Amino acid sequence: MGRITLDKVRKAFGEVEVIPPLDLTIEDGEFVVFVGPSGCGKSTLLRLIAGLEDVTSGVISIDGADATMVPPAKRGLAMVFQSYALYPHMSVRKNIAFPMKMAGIPQDEQNRRIEAAAKALNLTDYLDRRPGQLSGGQRQRVAIGRAIVREPAAFLFDEPLSNLDAALRHGMRLEISELHKRLDTTMIYVTHDQVEAMTMADKIVVLQGGVIEQVGSPMELYRTPRNIFVAGFIGSPKMNLLTGEEAAKRGAHTVGIRPEHVTISTTDGAWKGTVGVAEHLGSDTFLHVHREGATDPMTVRVDGEFSAKHGDTVWLTAQEEQIHKFDADGLRIA
Amino acid sequence: MATQHSRSAARIMMAPAVFFLLVWMLVPLCMTLWFSVRDFRPLRGGDNGFVGLENFVRFVSSSAFWPAILTTLMIVGGVLLISIVFGVLLAILLDKPMWGQGIVRILVIAPFFVMPTVSALVWKNMFMDSVNGVFAHLWRFFGADPVVWLSEVPTFSIVMIVSWQWLPFATLILLTAIQSLDSEQLEAAEMDGASPLSRFFYITLPHLSRAITIVVLIQTIFLLAIFAEIFVTTGGAFGTRTLTYLIFQRVLESQNVGLGSAGGVYAIILANIVALFLMRIVGKNLDK
Numbered sequence: 001m002g003r004i005t006l007d008k009v010r011k012a013f014g015e016v017e018v019i020p021p022l023d024l025t026i027e028d029g030e031f032v033v034f035v036g037p038s039g040c041g042k043s044t045l046l047r048l049i050a051g052l053e054d055v056t057s058g059v060i061s062i063d064g065a066d067a068t069m070v071p072p073a074k075r076g077l078a079m080v081f082q083s084y085a086l087y088p089h090m091s092v093r094k095n096i097a098f099p100m101k102m103a104g105i106p107q108d109e110q111n112r113r114i115e116a117a118a119k120a121l122n123l124t125d126y127l128d129r130r131p132g133q134l135s136g137g138q139r140q141r142v143a144i145g146r147a148i149v150r151e152p153a154a155f156l157f158d159e160p161l162s163n164l165d166a167a168l169r170h171g172m173r174l175e176i177s178e179l180h181k182r183l184d185t186t187m188i189y190v191t192h193d194q195v196e197a198m199t200m201a202d203k204i205v206v207l208q209g210g211v212i213e214q215v216g217s218p219m220e221l222y223r224t225p226r227n228i229f230v231a232g233f234i235g236s237p238k239m240n241l242l243t244g245e246e247a248a249k250r251g252a253h254t255v256g257i258r259p260e261h262v263t264i265s266t267t268d269g270a271w272k273g274t275v276g277v278a279e280h281l282g283s284d285t286f287l288h289v290h291r292e293g294a295t296d297p298m299t300v301r302v303d304g305e306f307s308a309k310h311g312d313t314v315w316l317t318a319q320e321e322q323i324h325k326f327d328a329d330g331l332r333i334a
Numbered sequence: 335m336a337t338q339h340s341r342s343a344a345r346i347m348m349a350p351a352v353f354f355l356l357v358w359m360l361v362p363l364c365m366t367l368w369f370s371v372r373d374f375r376p377l378r379g380g381d382n383g384f385v386g387l388e389n390f391v392r393f394v395s396s397s398a399f400w401p402a403i404l405t406t407l408m409i410v411g412g413v414l415l416i417s418i419v420f421g422v423l424l425a426i427l428l429d430k431p432m433w434g435q436g437i438v439r440i441l442v443i444a445p446f447f448v449m450p451t452v453s454a455l456v457w458k459n460m461f462m463d464s465v466n467g468v469f470a471h472l473w474r475f476f477g478a479d480p481v482v483w484l485s486e487v488p489t490f491s492i493v494m495i496v497s498w499q500w501l502p503f504a505t506l507i508l509l510t511a512i513q514s515l516d517s518e519q520l521e522a523a524e525m526d527g528a529s530p531l532s533r534f535f536y537i538t539l540p541h542l543s544r545a546i547t548i549v550v551l552i553q554t555i556f557l558l559a560i561f562a563e564i565f566v567t568t569g570g571a572f573g574t575r576t577l578t579y580l581i582f583q584r585v586l587e588s589q590n591v592g593l594g595s596a597g598g599v600y601a602i603i604l605a606n607i608v609a610l611f612l613m614r615i616v617g618k619n620l621d622k
């Protein structure tokens with residue numbers, strides 16, 4: 001009830017090809033996250049699926065039926081916009097009722113669904129307010145409520161949390177994940193925040209310049225990034241990438257070592273270095289260590305209790321089995 | 335920083351302007367009030383002294399009064415209706431990206447810069463003339479009898495001329511309002527299954543409501559005072575005499591300044607009632 005397939009879908013704005021031919025299958029009930037840097041075509045891809053943009057060529061099918069030429073309203077998809085796109089002159093209740101009113105659903109059924117959605121989203125007390133009188137998080141929930149009541153085949157989210165502050169973002173992240181577990185409906189979620197991608201997704205689609213770099217579960221992408229771009233994009237803080245002698249020694253053009261896969265010692269190790277900036281998160285500390293003879297500092301994750309001052313000398317050792325190797329084209333060497 | 339000193343200095347500097355404006359407004363008002371209670375006929379004996387409220391009673395009881403009020407309301411209402419309906423449609427049209435948009439927008443605004451007297455003359459002689467007017471040619475082309483616009487449908491003709499002048503103003507304000515409509519709202523409505531027509535009625539029109547009220551308010555105030563269009567076309571004949579025009583006739587054609595002034599006082603009251611009424615609507619609209 002929500003299987004979406006893209007077959008050689010291509011999108012060009014005039015001369016500019018934003019999305020070269022692209023294949024993708026989204027299974028029913030899956031939580032798929034499109035992630036990538038700004039301008040890589042995530043929103044465009046989502047809008048193609050929604051039907052708000054016409055594909056230049058290719059086929060989009062929903063549940064096996066060709067939906068390429070089907071107008072947005074008939075695709076059975078609901079979208080939550082980054083700006084929420086609530087109707088400012090309608091009360092929360094009317095906002096949520098709007099899609100049902102357009103579909104001609106009877107009034108008592110409308111009320112039943114509104115009550116259910118309001119209860120699920122903690123909006124019961126706000127039903128008679130206007131969007132202008134709500135906080136950012138509440139508006140976001142109204143937008144989600146408006147999507148839920150349509151009982152769509154799939155939900156589309158375009159960076160829904162980017163206007164919220166950090167604490168609220170974390171809360172809403174949990175709520176959306178929770179909602180997905182409960183409704184068991186396909187969700188496609190666009191973000192440029194890899195933390196959102198890692199924590200929420202069943203499947204992550206990493207995009208760059210309209211091209212899919214890799215598709216996989218969060219842990220697959222974390223353990224076996226297919227190329228340097230994915231390796232650098234997934235994981236926080238970023239993977240350390242070394243070229244030159246260290247890479248050549250291991251038979252690669254570039255090697256990648258995650259900050260959590262480096263052990264630190266005050267007495268001995270493979271590389272000697274001095275501690276630069278230390279970022280304390282409490283539970284962990286990220287140390288930027290300047291290795292002797294290297295230009296870029298190496299990021300190392302250490303226990304929050306580890307004490308190291310600026311300028312201290314430390315020794316670093318990489319966990320050999322955790323090192324990612326890439327060839328000259330940036331592709332992973334198995 | 336507004337210190338005590340600089341504030342009083344500012345007050346002194348502003349005083350001449352405030353005083354000037356006050357005099358500018360109060361002198362004619364007081365003179366109108368003064369004349370309205372006197373029997374003042376410059377060509378027939380001049381000032382014949384105080385007559386109390388007689389002028390007011392005579393102005394209202396004249397057979398021309400109620401028709402004039404009705405004509406005023408019809409012209410104001412007609413022009414408002416036409417300029418809002420077509421203004422909204424034009425604004426939607428001009429908001430769509432199209433070739434030569436800049437030039438089209440300037441052309442649409444152009445009538446607003448034409449002086450009322452000129453535009454009324456152009457309409458009267460070029461379009462509405464029953465022998466050589468463009469409309470007459472058009473009618474004959476289709477084999478119909480040309481309409482003698484200014485005598486057969488005089489009020490409608492004047493509404494048309496005035497609408498032509500005020501439509502650009504309405505379009506301009508409504509266009510800027512439409513441009514501030516968030517396109518994601520329309521897309522959201524589209525995804526919610528709203529047809530283009532329901533998108534217009536549920537999203538675009540409510541978004542425009544404030545701009546529409548402002549257009550109504552501003553236009554009403556100006557439309558109550560239209561004069562040149564009537565003066566150069568029908569000269570107040572064929573039932574196109576508005577309140578403003580009636581006052582003009584009383585003062586200049588019948589040379590009865592007292593009676594005309596009483597009419598002027600009625601016009602001031604009428605304008606204020608309308609303004610009060612509209613202010614309340616706008617206030618309510620701005621509260622939202």
Ligand SMILES: Nc1ncnc2c1ncn2[C@@H]1O[C@H](COP(=O)(O)OP(=O)(O)OP(=O)(O)O)[C@@H](O)[C@H]1O
Nearest residue numbers: 013016018036037038039040041042043044045192
């Ligand atoms: N209507 C349009 N006309 C022309 N080019 C467009 C249009 N919409 C998007 N683009 C281009 O397509 C590319 C992808 O845009 P898109 O909005 O999909 O990026 P994004 O991945 O969503 O970025 P962000 O994370 O900043 O939202 C951009 O380079 C953009 O300039």
Ligand SMILES: [Mg+2]
Nearest residue numbers: 042043044159
């Ligand atoms: Mg985007």
